[in-house]
Amino acid sequence: MGSEVWVGPWRPHRPRGPIAALYSGPGPKYKLPASTGYILHDPSRPRAPAFTFGARLPTQQTSRGPGPGHLVPARMTVRGRDGAPAYSILGRPRHAAPFLTPGPGRYFPERAGNAAYPSAPRHTIAPRNWGLRAESQTPGPGTYTVPSLLGPRVVGKVSAPICSIYGRSAVGSFCEDLSKTPGPCAYPVVSPGIYKPRAPQFSMLARTSLPQGNSLNPGPAAYNVDQHRKPRGWSFGIRHSDYLAPMVIDVDD
Numbered sequence: 132m133g134s135e136v137w138v139g140p141w142r143p144h145r146p147r148g149p150i151a152a153l154y155s156g157p158g159p160k161y162k163l164p165a166s167t168g169y170i171l172h173d174p175s176r177p178r179a180p181a182f183t184f185g186a187r188l189p190t191q192q193t194s195r196g197p198g199p200g201h202l203v204p205a206r207m208t209v210r211g212r213d214g215a216p217a218y219s220i221l222g223r224p225r226h227a228a229p230f231l232t233p234g235p236g237r238y239f240p241e242r243a244g245n246a247a248y249p250s251a252p253r254h255t256i257a258p259r260n261w262g263l264r265a266e267s268q269t270p271g272p273g274t275y276t277v278p279s280l281l282g283p284r285v286v287g288k289v290s291a292p293i294c295s296i297y298g299r300s301a302v303g304s305f306c307e308d309l310s311k312t313p314g315p316c317a318y319p320v321v322s323p324g325i326y327k328p329r330a331p332q333f334s335m336l337a338r339t340s341l342p343q344g345n346s347l348n349p350g351p352a353a354y355n356v357d358q359h360r361k362p363r364g365w366s367f368g369i370r371h372s373d374y375l376a377p378m379v380i381d382v383d384d
Contacts, residue, residue, distance in 0.1 A: 146153075164173040169181040206213045240247065283290045301307055323329075 164171055166173050166176045169178070172178050204212075278286065280288060283293060299306075
């Protein structure tokens with residue numbers, strides 16, 4: 132054996148599939164949602180009720196009684212003011228208006244008549260009206276319109292299949308007149324430019340007239356060839372500046 136140690140049948144080889152350890156990941160880059168609080172809570176975790184510490188409400192400033200500076204009158208008790216009856220000197224009050232209630236002499240019981248005394252029945256000669264009946268305003272049976280129970284548009288009812296009787300069609304039947312069928316000449320000839328690539332088309336139009344102006348243009352005879360403008364001439368002069376002093380020629384001795 133010697134110093135060699137048996138390590139088994141495994142030997143380094145190329146992996147058959149991708150191994151996560153061989154690839155570098157982003158690491159602890161992703162942030163998991165928090166499990167505490169109410170906002171942005173982990174949806175996979177149960178969330179307990181959350182209570183907030185509210186601000187202290189302002190105290191109600193209610194009066195609990197007068198302070199030591201309140202002065203109570205000397206004759207004021209719990210049951211009211213203490214002292215003898217006091218009278219003031221005031222004017223005499225005006226008399227109230229008298230009551231307008233009728234007295235016993237204003238009533239006349241004898242004029243009550245049948246409303247207060249019993250009397251025998253009395254009959255009048257008047258036309259009979261209890262046996263007559265006024266014209267009835269009640270609608271009769273013919274006034275109501277009963278909806279039809281035929282057809283598919285019946286409200287609240289189930290309609291049966293409806294078959295209609297139509298006339299015999301002349302198209303496709305044995306009595307169709309085939310001589311009236313359109314022949315090949317009945318159809319118009321379709322231009323090949325509709326279903327094939329169309330070449331450029333040119334039209335033969337009449338020659339257009341030359342533009343004729345209404346302005347009075349000069350003709351060839353209006354020009355004079357003999358008369359020509361002389362060219363500009365040049366002279367040997369001296370240009371003096373406005374800022375130069377004049378040249379003095381005569382000098383006195």
